[in-house]
Amino acid sequence: MQDNSAPRALRRIVIVGGGSAGWMAAASLSTALASRRCAITLVESDEIGTVGVGEATIPPIRTFNQSLGLDEAEFMRRTQGSFKLGIQFVNWGRQGQRYFHPFGPHGVAFDYAPLHQHWLKSWHEGGDASIDEHAMAWAAARLNRFAPPVAEPRDVRSTYDYAYHFDAGLYARFLRELAESRGVQRTEGRIAAVQLHPDNGHVERVTLADGGEIDGDLFIDCSGFRGLLIEEALHTGYEDWSHWLPCDRALAVPCERGPDFTPYTRSTAHAAGWQWRIPLQHRTGNGHVYCSRFISDDEAAATLLAHLDAAPQSAPRPLRFTAGRRRQFWNRNVVALGLASGFMEPLESTSLHLVQSGISRLLALFPDRDFDPLTIAEYNRIGIQEWERIRDFLILHYKLTERDDSELWRYCAAMPVPDALQWKIDHFRRYGRLVSEGNDLFGNQSWLAVHIGQFNWPERHDPLVDLRGVDGASMLRQQREAMAQAAQQMPTHEGFVARHCRADAA
Secondary structure (H helix, E strand, C coil), rough: CCCCCCCCCCCEEEEEHHHHHHHHHHHHHHCCCCCCCCCEEEEEEECCCCCCEEEEECHHHHHHHHHHCCCCCCHHHCCCEEEEEEEEECCCCCCCCCCEEEEECCCCCCCCCCCHHHHHHHCCCCCCCCCCHHHHHHHHHHHCCCCCCCCCCCCCHHCCCCCEEEEEEHHHHHHHHHHHHHCCEEECCCCEEEEECCCCCCEEEEEEEECEEEEECCCEECHHHHHHHHHHCCCCCCCECCCCCCCEEEECCCCCECCCCCCCCCEEEEEEEEEEECCCCCCCCEEEEECCCCCHHHHHHHHHHHHHCCEECCCCEEEEECEEEEEEEEEEEEEEEEEHHHECHHHCCCCCHHHHHHHHHHHHCCCCCCCCHHHHHHHHHHHHHHHHHHHHHHHHHCCCCCCCCCHHHHHHHHCCCCHHHHHHHHHHHHHHCCCCCCCCCCCCHHHHHHHHHHHCCCCCCCCCCCCCCCCCCHHHHHHHHHHHHHHCCEEEHHHHHHHCCCCCCC
């Protein structure tokens, strides 16, 4: 039978911009597509720097790397990587208070009622063990221990997940080598003009500053905040979320590596924003995300530099942004990835994940040259849903605060939030129930960590627990003891990295 669809297949994909987003797209597409059937060109300019603030990730990055065939140890060596079991939040709910968002569940389920409902009952009856103590990820992280989880599901060492910290610039370089070995052609140059088709308004070609032209069927915009194709050429529009996520600037600075090589990211809330700390093998990444309405740039820089582990290796690098997203991620024949698609601050390390999910969605809804509007609409529908659910999870951190020591936190505590988020807050406050409209990137264990960590205390536990006849307090105690013992037997994070994936000196 003759294949009538082949003549409409894409012939050329053009990726505009490099950095992590561009080279993640190039590596993934070159792995999925046969280069002899569809040429892939990436255009970038050495004159234009990349933002590169995102060096912490969440567990799905492991699936992405595996899909490319990357060896974990080599990847870690090439990117000066370290391991990540979750995020520690400091001063968010109250000054001087800490909690942990673990990768993986709190404990091993042992009853029809969720484990945290038994914990709530125990807490209401005078128990003093925190919810953090029931997460294997925190049992290891608090001791600076790390080892990969085991496969035996009845073992508490199977009940956690992990991700990575790495140098985003080195990651892009690593992926560039991979992509070029699989047929991607890199063109050096700055884009000076974009030519649209006179009939359908699709991007036909881009013109470089030296006069060279590159045409394509599908264009992927990885040009950063500028949105060279998705916004400047196609005028897609932007949805502003700054009334919910008021921070609009960041300063990033590396410092020398301190003695505390933690297998987790730390987020410390300050008076007008928060500071990240990301330990790598060769340095520690730091940044201060803040709201310019409530603090000056000089004050923000002073706050950042005053809270470093060691001497800074450069001056703080500034970044300005507006939290939000493009109204469409895919418009005509242009798909936006990375900062070109929008920006949500790296509070929960989602920047690279949104690139990853955008690529996966493109492969699942891959177009031909007809660019079916139904396909584009579905891509945007799923993407908007994902972005809005992540947005709501980030807003939760700001909304659930008892701090009233500064203007930012008073504003956040009082601000109205999206109805879907308020519905979740109310349900948890009533019976400790975790409700959702569908699949969230962040599952129940993540929402539980923030609700409890930031004092959205349930008025009562689920009534089902009282009718079960289960000694939940005893089961919880046994699990805590097993986790503490397992963590003691793990190698240190430093030791595991030294043995399996130590990088060469930077």
